[in-house]
Amino acid sequence: MITKIKEAKTTKQGMLDNVMRQFNNAADIIHLNPSIRKILEITNNELVVHFPVKMDNGDVEVFTGYRVQHNNALGPYKGGLRYHPTVDIDAARALAMWMTWKTSLAGLPYGGAKGGIQLDPSRYSNSELERITRRFTYALGDNIGPELDIPAPDVNTTPQTMAWILDTYMSTKSPSERSKNMHVVTGKPIGAGGSEGRDRATGYGVYLNIKFWATHKKVSLKDKKFIVQGFGNVGYWAAYFLEKEGAILVAVQDQFGSITNENGISVEHLFEYTKSNNGSILGFKESTPIENNTFFSLDCDICIPAALGNQITKENAPLIKAYLIAEGANGPTDIEAEEILLKKGIDIIPDILCNSGGVIGSYFEWLQNRNGEIWQLNEVMEKLEKKLEESFKRVIETSKSKNVDMRTAAFIIAIERLELAYIQRGIFP
Numbered sequence: 001m002i003t004k005i006k007e008a009k010t011t012k013q014g015m016l017d018n019v020m021r022q023f024n025n026a027a028d029i030i031h032l033n034p035s036i037r038k039i040l041e042i043t044n045n046e047l048v049v050h051f052p053v054k055m056d057n058g059d060v061e062v063f064t065g066y067r068v069q070h071n072n073a074l075g076p077y078k079g080g081l082r083y084h085p086t087v088d089i090d091a092a093r094a095l096a097m098w099m100t101w102k103t104s105l106a107g108l109p110y111g112g113a114k115g116g117i118q119l120d121p122s123r124y125s126n127s128e129l130e131r132i133t134r135r136f137t138y139a140l141g142d143n144i145g146p147e148l149d150i151p152a153p154d155v156n157t158t159p160q161t162m163a164w165i166l167d168t169y170m171s172t173k174s175p176s177e178r179s180k181n182m183h184v185v186t187g188k189p190i191g192a193g194g195s196e197g198r199d200r201a202t203g204y205g206v207y208l209n210i211k212f213w214a215t216h217k218k219v220s221l222k223d224k225k226f227i228v229q230g231f232g233n234v235g236y237w238a239a240y241f242l243e244k245e246g247a248i249l250v251a252v253q254d255q256f257g258s259i260t261n262e263n264g265i266s267v268e269h270l271f272e273y274t275k276s277n278n279g280s281i282l283g284f285k286e287s288t289p290i291e292n293n294t295f296f297s298l299d300c301d302i303c304i305p306a307a308l309g310n311q312i313t314k315e316n317a318p319l320i321k322a323y324l325i326a327e328g329a330n331g332p333t334d335i336e337a338e339e340i341l342l343k344k345g346i347d348i349i350p351d352i353l354c355n356s357g358g359v360i361g362s363y364f365e366w367l368q369n370r371n372g373e374i375w376q377l378n379e380v381m382e383k384l385e386k387k388l389e390e391s392f393k394r395v396i397e398t399s400k401s402k403n404v405d406m407r408t409a410a411f412i413i414a415i416e417r418l419e420l421a422y423i424q425r426g427i428f429p
């Protein structure tokens with residue numbers, strides 16, 4: 001029996017190079033205005049903060065937090081906060097850039113930002129995480145704001161994290177200003193101003209994109225086998241909806257290890273199990289543990305990377321048997337791997353389309369807070385589906401008209417919207 005724990009990666013993910021190459025590839029194809037290219041290839045603002053926090057044992061630890069604001073030509077900066085040992089300035093830059101393309105592609109009135117704290121949250125108690133989050137929020141100060149830069153959850157941050165940020169940010173405002181600041185952060189718990197459906201929005205969006213792709217290819221999802229890397233917010237909800245559609249989850253990998261069952265893993269059973277097992281999938285009875293490095297080569301139809309960046313590389317790409325990769329994570333496929341996959345005829349629904357349900361759900365939450373409205377779950381889900389379907393169709397049309405893969409098509413749409421905004425504002429000829 002294999003029980004080796006998957007080592008948490010602490011090395012750099014090297015995502016910046018990937019996003020720049022993706023951007024430059026699309027920019028070359030559309031002959032992007034050189035002045036606009038100069039603006040888009042760098043970030044507007046980069047904030048690095050060091051802040052002290054008292055630990056439960058009385059010691060003080062100093063943490064490093066980041067917020068990178070890439071571009072706000074289309075609206076306030078928007079993007080998540082990640083708590084992970086791999087968070088550094090380059091990771092924040094790369095993830096902020098992807099946010100700009102994602103919000104632009106989705107047609108939202110937002111720019112792109114990302115940030116987080118370099119730490120391993122499993123090493124801290126809940127009350128330490130609360131103090132760390134509150135001190136980070138103080139350190140960010142008025143560099144975030146409901147009409148300036150709106151954070152949201154990402155890896156290892158939750159609705160609770162967002163509620164702490166909201167509460168801390170509000171406490172810095174005068175009493176008459178407080179209620180106007182509810183939309184400083186999205187992905188909040190519903191009781192603290194969150195929206196119905198934001199919890200599942202990203203995973204639901206991943207599932208919808210797979211469904212649109214299946215309809216486009218005239219295939220049924222029933223009995224199709226799928227594997228999911230990452231069984232957190234995105235991976236769980238994507239698996240949940242795919243299973244409801246009749247697809248079969250045959251393997252899961254998380255930070256602790258990998259499990260498989262070719263007859264199917266019950267999504268709900270596994271979810272319940274992880275809740276009682278410190279979030280880990282290891283030891284789940286209705287499955288067999290497998291070596292981590294065999295995960296991506298398992299026999300399946302659909303592969304959903306929903307964990308970290310650069311997980312599909314030139315080493316494992318040749319072994320992939322799935323014919324569709326649906327990128328729940330940001331930047332899970334590196335450039336060399338993508339070339340291999342496309343040559344093999346494997347379709348990739350790119351991250352900026354595939355996981356855009358999350359930021360669209362955040363936009364709906366922001367709108368509700370801003371307008372004093374409360375929408376029902378079905379209303380949110382219907383609006384989400386409509387927006388995602390529009391994006392999916394545009395990507396397919398552009399892919400056909402320009403004879404490019406789906407990622408390049410998605411980047412072209414996103415960049416052209418930004419280019420138009422700059423040109424219409426009269427900044428460039």
Ligand SMILES: NC(=O)C1=CN([C@@H]2O[C@H](COP(=O)(O)OP(=O)(O)OC[C@H]3O[C@@H](n4cnc5c(N)ncnc54)[C@H](O)[C@@H]3O)[C@@H](O)[C@H]2O)C=CC1
Nearest residue numbers: 154155156202230231232233234254255307329330355358
């Ligand atoms: N939460 C959201 O709304 C959105 C998240 N994303 C992206 O989706 C991905 C996952 O995010 P969440 O589900 O929110 O995070 P999460 O913190 O809820 O879950 C992360 C999952 O990935 C697993 N994981 C971590 N390191 C791993 C490794 N080295 N190998 C295998 N599995 C590993 C964890 O064990 C956990 O199951 C990230 O790339 C994030 O940027 C994208 C759009 C929105």
Ligand SMILES: O=C(O)CCC(=O)C(=O)O
Nearest residue numbers: 079080152154358359362
């Ligand atoms: O919901 C949001 O604002 C952003 C979520 C996020 O970080 C992402 O889409 O990568």
